[in-house]
Structures are given as structure tokens and as C-alpha cells.
Amino acid sequence: MQDTFKKLSREKREKIISAAAKVFAENGYYQANVAEICKEAGISNGALYKYFKDKKSLYISTFDIGTNALRKHVFEKYLGGTDSIYVKLHKLLKGIVRFGKKDRREIAIYFELGSKSMNTFATVLSTKIEGMAMEYYTNLIEQGKQNNEIDKSINTEMAAYLIDNNINMFGFSLYSAHYNKRFSNYFQPKSKKISIEKKIQITLDLIKMILR
Amino acid sequence: MQDTFKKLSREKREKIISAAAKVFAENGYYQANVAEICKEAGISNGALYKYFKDKKSLYISTFDIGTNALRKHVFEKYLGGTDSIYVKLHKLLKGIVRFGKKDRREIAIYFELGSKSMNTFATVLSTKIEGMAMEYYTNLIEQGKQNNEIDKSINTEMAAYLIDNNINMFGFSLYSAHYNKRFSNYFQPKSKKISIEKKIQITLDLIKMILR
Amino acid sequence: MQDTFKKLSREKREKIISAAAKVFAENGYYQANVAEICKEAGISNGALYKYFKDKKSLYISTFDIGTNALRKHVFEKYLGGTDSIYVKLHKLLKGIVRFGKKDRREIAIYFELGSKSMNTFATVLSTKIEGMAMEYYTNLIEQGKQNNEIDKSINTEMAAYLIDNNINMFGFSLYSAHYNKRFSNYFQPKSKKISIEKKIQITLDLIKMILR
Amino acid sequence: MQDTFKKLSREKREKIISAAAKVFAENGYYQANVAEICKEAGISNGALYKYFKDKKSLYISTFDIGTNALRKHVFEKYLGGTDSIYVKLHKLLKGIVRFGKKDRREIAIYFELGSKSMNTFATVLSTKIEGMAMEYYTNLIEQGKQNNEIDKSINTEMAAYLIDNNINMFGFSLYSAHYNKRFSNYFQPKSKKISIEKKIQITLDLIKMILR
DNA sequence: AATGAATGAGTTTTCATTCAT
């Protein structure tokens, strides 16, 4: 990210990152077309290269900004307070859904990170997002233990990891046909479509089972 | 897949699929280079297009054949018998490791399937692999219940899904820098490298926790 | 240069190198357009990149082949024999003129080599062409000394260098407006055009003056 | 050059031309980056286009101003006086070296002029610089003849041209890897580096040989 | 007058697919 980008108005910056997030999320890094991002953002190709060194740098910035926004508007929002652990998680899941809408597609980028072709990026980006998630889930469980919501004999790291998995799977299922289908296969074998509400319910049930 | 491919000798067919699997696994679908696959398989570019309509069709066939091999050489192998559930799962995990080696990289392809850019493929491919996995894990749990290894009050679908997740995460971590790092973050924060043996142990412990 | 290029027919190879030489000579390395070279050579853009790794490699090969052809068809042709030194040089100058015609523009590329922006190439290419020239002129003078055409007290290196300069200036003047004008300024102040014949004559006179 | 440029303060004008000269000299005309010139000169991109119509016009002006400075600070400085011809030439060569330093890189631009891609410029620029040089060398020889330093039978134009060549070659060797290497090849075959002092000495020796 | 952000045509290079042999 260049200084020129930082100098732009907030709306313009958001429009560009939002466009990038959308195109990256829909096509994956390699298939994403820089020209399409520019068109979507309403700027010229040349302008983009004044704001970001190259496609890679745009991707990293988009990811970075997305992660920070996710932290601020989703994770940190539902961590404190007196809500029970499941109420918090419910809010978190709904936050993820809301966050993924209205052209805030940064979250979907995350789901590509696991593929082998993204290993170059993984080193830089994995820590950022996973660090945040791990911290959140670990805190959540510790709080739960203190409030006697969770049995103290439960191993915090393992529980946090399992919860993380399930929240991920839920998030993936919002964007990926594969993970959506996987959800249906297990929990709604007959019908094809599974509602978001139902997925939230199941995810919470799965976490309850883990923390029982 | 064209008829011409089916007429080839078994060795040649295997060599081609193995080459495709290797290159797809190492680079992801879009970054995989058709010419490289041909070179690796020892055939000409032109020949490949006699055997398969296009890159997409080659990918689907490779995936398909890989899934079948995984079923035959890994899943079905460790389903029956009198082994306890955890011994079976241990064998399964080791089978996955073994299967991923010796140029049988079909398994790694699977891990790319979740990314949005692969949605075109997901419809066709997800059912195949997930159907197999789901069947296996469901059976495993039912057997475990009958042998009194698993408490009968546990919901089979949910348990199967959670186990599936964990086996997947284990498999992903073998190929993806991101998932490998995620494993380390949670369970080996200090050191950088986490051995396969340790990952197997942790995966089994996680499943034990789920099935407790 | 790739093996695929070596496998081409002699005519096709020559057509490509000739096209490259022409476009490079007329525009200089950086201004030369790869697509134009391809069009001129009657091949597709893709084909060129099967024959040469990149533009740089094409340039070096073109230069290389040109230098070899210059050696074979010009320099070596007029070195031996019983001609007097000035007859040999006369033939050499006419050889250079002939060589530069009929789309054998490799020679003109040489004249760009002195510009600062070509320093990257200079290391590789300078030695080739200058080694050849130096050897030729040094031999010529040594032979001249043995035949009592040249005074033995004359320093061979210095004489060779001065002759080299003058042949270069002659060659440059065939392609470069600047060096052509320079020639006119000194030796034909009134008229604008100076004929090749006259330039040859002057060049020989200059060398006679040096070797007097 | 626009009127707006002429209205600028002398320092600012010099800073701009000096920056242009530096960047042009280091990269050649086509590789020189207008934005870099502006940055180096401490002015905005827009400003440059108020002062000069386009890149080409800036180049011509830079060349022009540089030639005048070269005339004033180098050529005219060492023409008169009672020094012997070789002392004058020695001073001239050192003047060229000095002139090329301290961001007065105009001189290096000259060396690019011979390449074919610069033919557009040659018509305008060649006369200027070559006229000056020719006048200087011709005068020098005429003076030498009057002082009995040079044999009167020597052809003035030819001698002047040959000296010009050698001074040029010396100047080129200061900036161009190719011409530097050429110098080494002929006069310092073993060692890699050849000092400026040595090049000056050799150049003077070559001129002595010409004028003997 | 001056700024510096914005433009968009133009360039090199890649690669899935075709086709003459």
C-alpha cells in the first residue's frame, strides 16, 4: 500500500478495497482480474498501480483491512459483556453473516487461504487472522469457565480449536458450494437448500456438544 | 474422459492421472500447467487432448479416480475388523499420510475444493468425496456404539461431522502452509515445526474429546 | 535460444533473426516491439517465446548470430591472400556495406551498444565483436609490417585501435544520421549528401594517414 | 522550451536541466523516466509540462544547454593562451572528466546520439555539438601549425576528425561499459580496470601518433 | 502558476487448445 492510497477519501478507499475483496472472493487470487477490480471500483488501471505496488500487494492489503474490520465489527464487539457464551456465539455467527453481505466480501478471501497455491501468502496472512480467532475463542472459554458455564476440566486449547473449526466451516458454507453441500449432506440429507438460520442453529449445537 | 483414454494400458493411465494429481496438488487447478502434466506423464500435449476434452475434464477425472483409490486403499481398508475405533482411526490417519506420498497426490487436490473459485467443480465433486467420508464415519460411530466404545446418547451425525472436520484439518495440514500453521498455533506455540506423529496424536485426542 | 529454434529450417531461422535485426536496428533495443518482430518474421507472438526465453535473449542471439555472420562473410573473407593492405581494407568496407543491405541489419545493432542504457548487454556482447575486430586489425598490421607495407616502428595496438575507430565510424555513418552528418561536416561542408563511395575513399585516406 | 521556463530563477532552471541531464545520461532517452526527472529537480510533474512541451523538447533543451556549457567551461577555456597543443589537450580531457562529474551529466547524453533510435534528434543536435568540436580542433591544429608544433603538410580536416574521434572515444569510455571495455581490450588486456589517468595518457599518445 | 492524482494506450509474456504431419 502506497501513501497515495492513504491520502484518498475514506469512501474511495472503501470502494476500492470492497471491489478488490469482491473480485478476489469470487474468483480467487489467480483468477481475479485487476482490470475488473478497477472497473468495479470506478478507477483507472493506472490509478490502482499508484495505490498498490502490484496485485499481490493489493491482495495482502485487502486481506489485512478485512481482517481488521472483522476484528472490530465482529469479534471485539461480542467478546465482553454479560451474555452467556452461546448468546455471544450466536451474535458472532450473525455478525459474520452480516459482515459478509453488502459488498464486504473480505471475509470470503480467507477461505482460499488453505489451498496449496496460496502458500506464498499463508505465511504472512495466516498468523493475522488465526491469531485473532485463537485469542477470541480462548478468552471465551476461559470466561465460560469462570462463569461456571463450562466445565473446568475441559482443555482450553482443544476446545478453542474445535470451536474455531466449526465457526470456519459455518463461514465457508456461506461462500463455498462445497462446504455448503457438506453441511446439507450431514444435516439435511433430503432437501437441497439449507437456511442460514438452520446452519447457525446446528453450529451452536455442535459447539454445545463439544463443550458438554 | 474419452474412450481413447480407457483403451490405454493400466500403467499408462495411472501414470497420466498420477502426473495430473501431482501437478494439480502442487499448484492448484488454475496455476497447474497442462504442458507440465504432459511432460511429467511422458506424453505429448496433443495426446492429452485425445484422452480428455479439456483441462477441466482432466481435473474431474483425476479427482474421481483419486477418490476411488482413497476409498479402496484407505477408507474401506480400515473399516471392518475387530480393531477398536481409535486404532482404526489411527490406521486411517497413517493411511492418509501414506496415500499422499509416492506421487499419489490426489488427496491434496481435495483441499482446494473449498475455495470459491472452485465452485464450478464443487457440485460434481463434493458429493463423491463427502458421501464416502460421511458413510465411513457414520458407520464407524454406529459400530462403536454397538461395541460399547461410544456412548449411545451421542448424536451420530454430529459426531461424524466433527470427526470428518478433524480428519480434514489433519489432511489439510499435510499440504497447506496455512493449516499447518494453524495447528502449530494452537498446539505447539513455541516451536516452529510440528511433526506428523504429533499431529496424528492431537487429532486422535480431539476425536476422543468429541466422543467422550 | 531454445532447442526449438535450432530445429527450425534454415530459412525460417534466418527470417526470424533478420526480422529481429531489422526491428532492433531501426528502433534500438527498448523501442523495438516484440509484436512487430513477430509480424515481420511471419510468426505468432507465442511462437517467438517458444524459440527464445524473452526479448533480451532474442536480442543477444540476434547480436551473436550477426557477429558470427559478419566474421564469416566479411572479416575472414578479406584477411588472407596476397592483396595489399589497402585493397583488403577496401574490400572490407564494401563488405560491410553489402552486409548491411538486404535485411541483414545485424550490423546496425552494434552501434547502439555504446549507449549507457545498453550497459547490461555490453559485458556480454562487447567482447565478442571487439575481440574479433581487434584480432583482425592486429593481424592486418602485422602482415603489413612483414610485407614492408607498414613501417615496423609503428605501434601495432595503437594503429589497430585507430583503424578500428575509423571502420566503426564508417559503419556508424551508414545507419546513424548523427555519424553521417559528422562525416559531411568534416569532409563535405557544402553539400548535404555524401556518397558511400566517397566515405569509403575518405576512410581509406584516413587510415593511410595513420599508417604513414 | 516555453516562456515560463525562461522566467524561472537561474538556480531553478539549472536544477531542472541538471536533473534531466542526470537521468537522461544514466538511462538513455527512452528509458529515462519523466517522473524521476521531476522528483530529482524538486518540481511537480505538471510544472515540467508548463516549462517544456513534452519529453522530446526537454531532451533537446537539455542537450542544447549542456552543449553551451561544455563550450563555455571546457572548450573555449583551453583554446587560447600559450600552452603547447598537448598541454591544451591534456587540460581539455581533464575538463571533460570534471565536467561530467558533479551532476553536470549533460556530456553523457551526447554519447547516445549515435544510435539509430535517436535519428529523430540527430538532425537538430548533431550540428550543434559537432560544429563546436570541429571548430575547436581545426583551430587547434591551425595554431599548432603556426607555432611549428605540427608539420604543415598535415591535412587539417583529417587530423581534426581523427582527434575528434579519439576525444569522443575517451569521453564515451567514461560512461559506456562497452567503450570502456574496448579501451581495456586494446591497451590493458590483462587487468580489468583501466584508470582515467591512463586513458588520458593513451589518448594523448594516440593523438601524438596521428600528428607525428 | 503549480500541483500531483488520474488516465489509458501500449508492452511483454503466458498458456490452454488446435492442427498439420
Next chain:
DNA sequence: AATGAATGAAAACTCATTCAT
């Protein structure tokens, strides 16, 4: 059936020049 050379449509990126402020 098999080859592997050839194709040409993209795609990322650059940069002289313009223009709103």
C-alpha cells in the same frame, strides 16, 4: 493414434501526458 509446433487471446503492469483544484 500420436506428436509437438503454432496459435492468439488474455493479463499484469508502465508511463508520458492531462487536468481539476
